Amino acid sequence: MSQVPRWFERKFDLSFPAEMYPNLCARLRGTPARLEELMRSISHEILVRKAGESWSAQENAGHLFDLEPLWLARVEDYVNGAETLTATDLANRKTGEANYNARRTEDILADFRQARNKLMQRLEGLEANLYSRTALHPRLKTPMRLVDHLYFVAEHDDHHLACIWELAQPGNESPR
Numbered sequence: 098m099s100q101v102p103r104w105f106e107r108k109f110d111l112s113f114p115a116e117m118y119p120n121l122c123a124r125l126r127g128t129p130a131r132l133e134e135l136m137r138s139i140s141h142e143i144l145v146r147k148a149g150e151s152w153s154a155q156e157n158a159g160h161l162f163d164l165e166p167l168w169l170a171r172v173e174d175y176v177n178g179a180e181t182l183t184a185t186d187l188a189n190r191k192t193g194e195a196n197y198n199a200r201r202t203e204d205i206l207a208d209f210r211q212a213r214n215k216l217m218q219r220l221e222g223l224e225a226n227l228y229s230r231t232a233l234h235p236r237l238k239t240p241m242r243l244v245d246h247l248y249f250v251a252e253h254d255d256h257h258l259a260c261i262w263e264l265a266q267p268g269n270e271s272p273r
Contacts, residue, residue, distance in 0.1 A: 101259045109237070109252070111245040118228040121247040126217050128254040129210040132158060135258060136202055139265045145198040146264070152192070154261040158205050159197030160189065161257050165212035168250050172219055175230050175243040182246070184235040220247075 136144065136158060144155045152160065170183040197205060228244040241249065 162209040
């Protein structure tokens with residue numbers, strides 16, 4: 098049984114100061130390197146192995162890439178003063194249809210790094226006061242500052258890194 102908590106059951110403490118945004122940007126900037134290091138330490142057979150209905154390690158990595166346009170769209174929501182953040186496809190159809198297990202791991206990693214770099218470049222150009230701007234998160238039904246959104250993305254990254262790590266452990270069932 099998985100030790101990784103289910104993503105949709107997570108609660109988020111967003112009581113930290115907005116001045117934490119440089120730390121969160123550093124964390125987000127480091128995700129491609131952490132993902133690459135983790136994936137390169139796992140055999141291809143294990144990367145594409147599925148247990149039950151859950152995603153394989155490679156599909157988890159592809160899912161990180163799939164969500165980069167959403168994260169960038171939400172940054173633009175803050176820039177444009179939107180009241181509600183762009184919604185996502187909660188069924189994750191894009192990941193399900195992408196057939197990531199048939200793709201080269203190196204291509205998935207390169208695509209993710211490129212997409213994350215685009216997000217980071219956009220964030221680097223923002224004024225510091227924008228990180229306190231709020232908008233309603235559509236699923237959580239709670240106001241989030243831009244800095245909270247970055248924390249949410251970083252936690253999502255770490256969730257999938259933990260899933261990948263757990264999938265690589267001998268005898269572990271597929272995480273959620």
